[in-house]
Amino acid sequence: MSSATNETGSRDPATDDSVAPVISTNEIEMHFSGCDALRGVNLAVRRGTVFALLGENGAGKTTLIRILTGFQPPSSGTARVCGMDPTRQALEIRRRIGYVSDSPTMYDWMKVDEIGWFTAGFYPDGYLEGYRDLIGRYELPPTRRIRELSKGQRAKVALSLALAHDPELLILDEPTSGLDPLVRREFLESMIDRAATGRTVLLSSHQISEVERVADEIAIVHQGRVQLTGVLADLRQSISEVTVKLHDPLTTLPSLTQPSQILSEQTSGRQRRMIVRDLTPENEALLSSSYGVFDVAHRSASLEELFVACTRGVDATKAIAAEHEAAPAPPVQGVTP
């Protein structure tokens, strides 16, 4: 019996590389002076997936990636990347994975071919061939100096350097900024192909359409917290936009029962619009039969609506609560403030 199987013959996630998450974090906190960049981040990235960290500017995406790649020790909490601890095995992690930061620094006096040859010295045999193949595919001029390249061409050099050893895990911080739409599309498709061959891609982005196109799983990060994480297709199915038409805009609606959860709520005239997770027929019936309600309709929410609910929902919820304070209203369920 292999060490990856237990007494019953089934796979043991603690020792089996093919089952254990490629990346896991446990209660990661990052406090800079005057700024809590990350607050209790728990994530698990499964092998063979494209996992997207989706968040606005300043949400904490780069900070998390810097912690995972060992450039920044967290204030507290732990992480594992390819089975290693980034605070103690940063160099090994960086050798094993591919990583492109949001502002890659390169020796810009080197020529495109030279930088590949130079970097190959840090990797096993086969790196230079892989690099040359990639710069060929990206149509990069091998004899041009890095400083003479366009922004998009530099991004392609950085990607070629990260991909040349065909890493099992690729971490990309805002990977497509600087790429033109055609190359961006090709690049995103190549990420899907990588995942199909069992490799894993973690990327950060604030572009919803981009994430929607490539990601299998997402984590929506807002103000240093993971507001929502899961398989994109499941999240899409479980989130609905519910529109409740009211006789009186000040009507107080009943709290929904478990497992339904209101992520955001907005009132416009006599219409209340809510983004609800796991809407059950019972809760829909509860709303429909509430005093002052004359119609309830629901449809699947888009990723954009979900994102807005997670990043603006708290404020929207607070606004509603304040609006109802005079009423007085029952507590509104919402995402973690």
Ligand SMILES: Nc1ncnc2c1ncn2[C@@H]1O[C@H](COP(=O)(O)OP(=O)(O)OP(=O)(O)O)[C@@H](O)[C@H]1O
């Ligand atoms: N070295 C640092 N010192 C102090 N504050 C920092 C430092 N690094 C990051 N921060 C702060 O931490 C927060 C998260 O920043 P981070 O760069 O992780 O966000 P992000 O989601 O990657 O944003 P963007 O999409 O704009 O790149 C921000 O408020 C930022 O100002």
